[in-house]
Amino acid sequence: MRKSVYANYSSFIRTSKEISNLEGQLLSLKNLLSTQSALVQGLAEGVHADSLYPGTEGSTEEDMFNFEDPEPSKIEKWLADFVETLEVLLAERKVDEALAALDEGERTAKEANHRQTLTPKAFSSLQTTITEQRQKLADQLAEAACQPSTRGVELRTAVQALKQLGDGPRAHILLLKSHHQKLQYNMQDLRPSGASYGGAYTAALSQLVFSTIAQAASDSLAVFGDEPAYASELVTWAVKQTEASALLVKRHVLASSAAAGGLRVVAECVQICLGYCSLLEVRGLALSPVLLRLFRPSVEQALSANLKRIEQSTAALAAADDWSLAYPPVGSRPLGTTSLGSVIASQPKLSSSAHRFTSMVQEICQDVGPLESLQLADHALEGLLQAFNSYINILINALPGSMETENLEGSGSRIVRMAETETQQIALLANALLLADELLPRAAIKLSCLQQPSRIDDPPRRNSDRQARLPEQRELKKRLQRLVDQLRDSFCRQHALDIIFTEDGGVRLSAEMYISMDEIADEPEWFPSPIYQELFAKLTRMASIASDMFVGRERFATILLMRLTETVILWLSDDQSFWEEIEEGPKPLGPLGLQQFYLDMEFVILFASQGRYLSRNLHQVIKNIIGRALEAVAATGLDPYRVLPEEDWFAEVAQIAIKMLTGKANFGNVDRDVVSPTASVSAKSISSVLSHGSN
Structure with a gap:
């Protein structure tokens, strides 16, 4: 409900002011009609008196004007004393007594008018005197309310008296104006430019502004109660004071801090303002949305x-x-x-x-x-x-x-x-x-x-x-x-x-490295191709480094190695020039080249499996690559399965290669003298190596 009220607050305030102005106009019209009624009644009584005391027949004009003024009546004497007393009270600024005298004068005037103890002229004079003295007292009260020295009880008394005189809207405006003047006067002592940190200035300003708003709200409630018109005017005034103080904080504190990225300073100053502002909520003044709207850009x-x-x-x-x-x-x-x-x-x-x-x-x-x-x-x-x-x-x-x-x-x-x-x-x-x-x-x-x-x-x-x-x-x-x-x-x-690729831009992984193997007369020494040896060595090094860096996050290290292996194999799978040479020539892929290609793929499957980074995707891509190579050989008229060794042979050679590359193999009884991890192993000596290799 509060949000709805604030959303349409301008219309609400405008309507309230129009109603307040209308009330003032109705009051003025009432006074005017009362004065006119008294005048008409006086004229009527004057005519009636003339008809009751006509000149006697035969009397002369001299007789008609030859009389003495009668002695003043009791009520006329009271009127003279009343006017003199009221002027003295106003001169001495005795507000309560003057108000009591004015009320007594109005009651006496009504009774005299009802009993017809006052002549029309005297009654009109009394009415005029009361109106003039009321206005004079109202002007005195307004002047007193605007004085900077008028504080606390004096201000409320003056405003209360002005309200009793029938000028409530003016009294409320003067009340708020007085608090505004005091606020402006007290703010002169604040010096934001002399402080390097804006928190102190923000706190001092916020305390001054919101304490003034709180005091104004208390005075308004004490004098005017919760009448909607005055409550609305109070809220409007409080919003203006809040906006003015927020703009001062933005200009003197937030602008430079926000531009420099001083979020902590900006945040602390905003929190200070919101803290003081929240104290008004118990009085029904929710002004935080005003501050938030103005501070949000900063x-x-x-x-x-x-x-x-x-x-x-x-x-x-x-x-x-x-x-x-x-x-x-x-x-x-x-x-x-x-x-x-x-x-x-x-x-x-x-x-x-x-x-x-x-x-x-x-x-x-x-x-x-x-x-x-x-x-x-x-x-x-x-x-x-x-x-x-x-x-x-x-x-x-x-x-x-x-x-x-x-x-x-x-x-x-x-x-x-x-x-x-x-x-x-x-x-x-x-x-x-x-x-x-x-x-x-x-x-x-x-x-x-x-x-x-x-x-x-x-x-x-x-x-x-x-x-x-x-x-x-x-x-x-x-x-x-x-x-x-x-x-x-x-x-x-x-x-x-x-x-x-090589450093000079050459390609290490080419179809020629497999096609050319069948052009050599001697049987090759079977070992994974150098590019896959390098891939294995790189993955081994990275696995060791990652085990130290990714403690507790081994899965990430595994995925890293998996992705690196997949990247190389997927490049091979998608290399159109490689497969064009394998499948279309000019030279066909022979039995030895197919055997080396098959060994390389099985080598990748084995070390990826042992390292636990063989994904299903990687395994399937390798199987697809092997199948494509088999189809290329079959297209030349050869049966690829008859020229290839058994599956166990590839697994044995790949296992020996891993042991050699990691330095875990023992070749004491092998016919060939293997002196380095990169040396080749003959297919004839595989079984010997496996039987004597160290696990």
Whole structure:
């Protein structure tokens, strides 16, 4: 109901003022009619008296004018004394006695008029005197009410007396005007320009303004009660004073702080104003919506500037970040388990730019006080997501391949220090994962708690609020995961390209490496192709690094290795030039080439399976690739299954290769002297190696 009233308040106030003016006009009309009635009655009585005392027949004109003035009557003597007494009371400013005298004069005039003890002339004179003295007293009271020295009881007395004189609207206006003048006078002592911090000025101004409004409301209620017209005028006046004070706070405090991104200063000043304003609610004055409407742009500006500062600050640190993970500085480590950064106690290692991002997000979440009332929690959360998106882009640009692309395109993006080693590049993923898994979701929970506050004495409502937030949290998790996936995909794409292509742009994974095998007369020494050896070595190194960085998040490390393997195999599956040479020639794929290709794919399946990152998708793609190669050989007229060894042979060779590449094989009884992990193993010596190999 209150919201509805405030929504149509201007119309309500305008109608109330029109009714008040109409009441004043009706009162003036009543007085005018009373005066006219008295005049008409006096004229009638005068005519009646002349008819009762006509000149006698035969009398002369001299006789008619030859008489002495009669002695003044008792009522006429009272009238003279009354006028003199009233003038003395007004001169001495004895308001209560003057009011009593005026009331007595009106009663006496009515009685005399009723009993016809006053002549029309005397009655008219009495009425005029009372009206003039009332106006004079009203002017004196108005002048007294406007004096700065008139305070408290004196002001209420003067306003009350003015109301009793029948001029209530004027009395209420003077009451509010008096409080406004005192407010302006007291505000002269406030000096905002001399203070470096605006909280003290805001508190002093708010206390002065809202205490004045509270006093004006008390005086209005004491004198005029809860009459709608006067209550509406009081609310209108209070809104104007609140708006004026809010504009002063914005001009002297919020403007500069908001532009500089000082969200904490802005938030504290807004909270101070709202705190003092809330004290008026017990008096029926809900002025908080006025403050919120005026302060919202400043808070939005401060929030936006703060979010922008997060992007700029993290970007500046990223230009010098060595991408090594470390614990946060002792001074910046959050204390207690209930703080937003309590998660850092369990996974505290981040690079310097990520630590900076974390601390600045914590600062925003510590300053979220006015965001609840201003309904800016969603805006703050969306801004944090945008800041995280910018940070993800920075991390992507830190990958060597992204840096080269950026320089070629001339995109003009921020300068970022390149993550040269695999450890540094995986540290980029660790930064993104920790922020997305812990920091931002906890910030979202804190912000969403502001949107749906729960009460201690209402557990069912608290549970329903928590359930209502679940879809929002799931959507947030998905958005964060998509951003992390962008970094992960860029990481996998870069390392896949490093494996597939040489430094000078040549292709390591080509059809020629398989087709040319059948042109050699001697039987080859069977071992996985070098490109797949390199893929296995890279995945092994990354698995070791990830096991140290992703403690408690092994699933992410597994998915990372899975995606990297899939990226290489999918490139092979989609390489049209590779399959055109395999399927169309000019040289066909022979038995030895098919056997090597089959061995390479089985090798990938085996080490991915042992590393527990063989996905169903990866397994199916490899099977499809093998089937396509078999079909290419079958198209030449050969039966591919007759030229290939048994399945166990491929598994044995792949297992031996893994042992050799990891240094776990023992070849003491092998005919060939294997001196390095990259040496080949003859198909004839496979069984010997397997029988004597160390597990």
